[in-house]
Amino acid sequence: MKISKKQYVGNVRDLKVYGKALQFHKVIYEIVESLPDYERYNLSDMLRRSCSSMVANLAEGNTNFYYKKEYNHLNMVLSKIGECRSALDISRMAGYISESEYKNVDFKSEEILKMVIGMMRRTDRYLDNELDLDKAETFHKSTILPIDISEVHKKVTTLNSLISDLVLQYPITERNNMKDQITRAAKSTLENLNNSKKSSYSQAYLDLNTALGSISETLAFCDISIMQGYITKSQYDEINNLGTEILDLVIDLMNQVNKEKDEEVY
Amino acid sequence: MKRVENFRDFQLYLRSMYLTRESYEVIHVCKEDLTDKEVALIRKMAITIPIKIASAVGQVNMKLRFKNLNNAKSIVIQLRATLLEFNKKKKVDDHSFTRIDGYLEDILKLLHGYFWWISNEKAK
Numbered sequence: 001m002k003i004s005k006k007q008y009v010g011n012v013r014d015l016k017v018y019g020k021a022l023q024f025h026k027v028i029y030e031i032v033e034s035l036p037d038y039e040r041y042n043l044s045d046m047l048r049r050s051c052s053s054m055v056a057n058l059a060e061g062n063t064n065f066y067y068k069k070e071y072n073h074l075n076m077v078l079s080k081i082g083e084c085r086s087a088l089d090i091s092r093m094a095g096y097i098s099e100s101e102y103k104n105v106d107f108k109s110e111e112i113l114k115m116v117i118g119m120m121r122r123t124d125r126y127l128d129n130e131l132d133l134d135k136a137e138t139f140h141k142s143t144i145l146p147i148d149i150s151e152v153h154k155k156v157t158t159l160n161s162l163i164s165d166l167v168l169q170y171p172i173t174e175r176n177n178m179k180d181q182i183t184r185a186a187k188s189t190l191e192n193l194n195n196s197k198k199s200s201y202s203q204a205y206l207d208l209n210t211a212l213g214s215i216s217e218t219l220a221f222c223d224i225s226i227m228q229g230y231i232t233k234s235q236y237d238e239i240n241n242l243g244t245e246i247l248d249l250v251i252d253l254m255n256q257v258n259k260e261k262d263e264e265v266y
Numbered sequence: 267m268k269r270v271e272n273f274r275d276f277q278l279y280l281r282s283m284y285l286t287r288e289s290y291e292v293i294h295v296c297k298e299d300l301t302d303k304e305v306a307l308i309r310k311m312a313i314t315i316p317i318k319i320a321s322a323v324g325q326v327n328m329k330l331r332f333k334n335l336n337n338a339k340s341i342v343i344q345l346r347a348t349l350l351e352f353n354k355k356k357k358v359d360d361h362s363f364t365r366i367d368g369y370l371e372d373i374l375k376l377l378h379g380y381f382w383w384i385s386n387e388k389a390k
Contacts, residue, residue: 042309
């Protein structure tokens with residue numbers, strides 16, 4: 001039996017590479033601060049967007065049930081690392097950063113690159129090899145609970161309104177970057193949740209899976225926001241707690257969809 | 267899994283970096299004749315080309331590679347047209363234009379070669 005679906009999703013914050021990506025993001029933002037004003041809408045914007053997207057893709061890839069999707073998101077991370085490294089090459093060439101600064105940040109990016117390639121190789125094995133599902137991995141299954149979708153819907157709506165208020169605090173430099181991306185991710189969660197109500201079982205599962213990725217992406221942007229000091233600790237805690245609750249509820253909903261599908265088949 | 271290439275080993279990337287350096291040089295030389303908007307336009311296009319190439323080469327999805335390289339190609343063409351226009355308006359001198367145009371020509375040739383290679387890979 002070919003395995004294309006994961007048995008469980010882990011917490012992206014437990015990944016070493018995620019921590020390294022956040023540290024890299026911090027260093028990049030420090031470099032961006034030192035770039036001249038005329039690069040604000042060119043190089044600075046590119047660097048900001050690429051490194052934020054890198055963190056978000058890592059989170060979205062890790063928090064979904066399909067290996068193929070994880071692989072694609074990890075590939076996007078590679079692409080974004082390439083963008084960051086190229087922008088750093090330009091910064092060095094233009095003399096905006098010193099050689100030691102460049103070497104230090106390039107080493108960090110290479111470290112992340114190697115870790116992501118390792119993760120892709122691992123994921124690729126699941127895509128290539130035909131393994132016995134039972135022997136593949138030991139896993140724990142979430143308990144199947146009878147959850148009404150309206151409960152998740154209510155929580156996601158609350159999260160959306162919290163995010164809408166939150167983005168007003170973001171600096172103007174984040175207008176085309178994090179402000180847009182966090183709003184889009186939060187909206188995508190709600191849209192996919194709504195779509196799952198009207199879909200067939202397999203489509204509902206896919207929609208919920210996308211919603212799961214989007215919520216994880218939203219939380220990744222919150223991690224960046226607190227790190228950059230755009231939001232307060234209490235705001236972060238509020239969003240983080242709500243986001244974690246939504247993640248658990250969506251995973252339970254997915255199990256429910258799976259169970260209902262099995263009952264219909266047999 | 268396909269091998270992840272180091273984009274810095276690619277002639278295409280190196281030439282695009284030379285192009286960026288040359289474009290910055292032109293901006294420096296001709297800054298009195300160019301408006302702020304024109305300078306920003308050249309700068310944006312000059313930095314986008316190597317970034318798109320790095321983004322394309324540094325990952326393993328062939329469709330994404332093709333898409334990003336195609337974007338890079340259209341920016342190369344746009345930059346060429348923009349600089350030609352500035353050259354006609356005597357905002358960019360002939361010497362600077364010829365130098366940049368040489369790099370643009372090289373990049374286009376290398377891009378076409380790369381597209382041909384991608385098509386061959388697909389056929390395999």
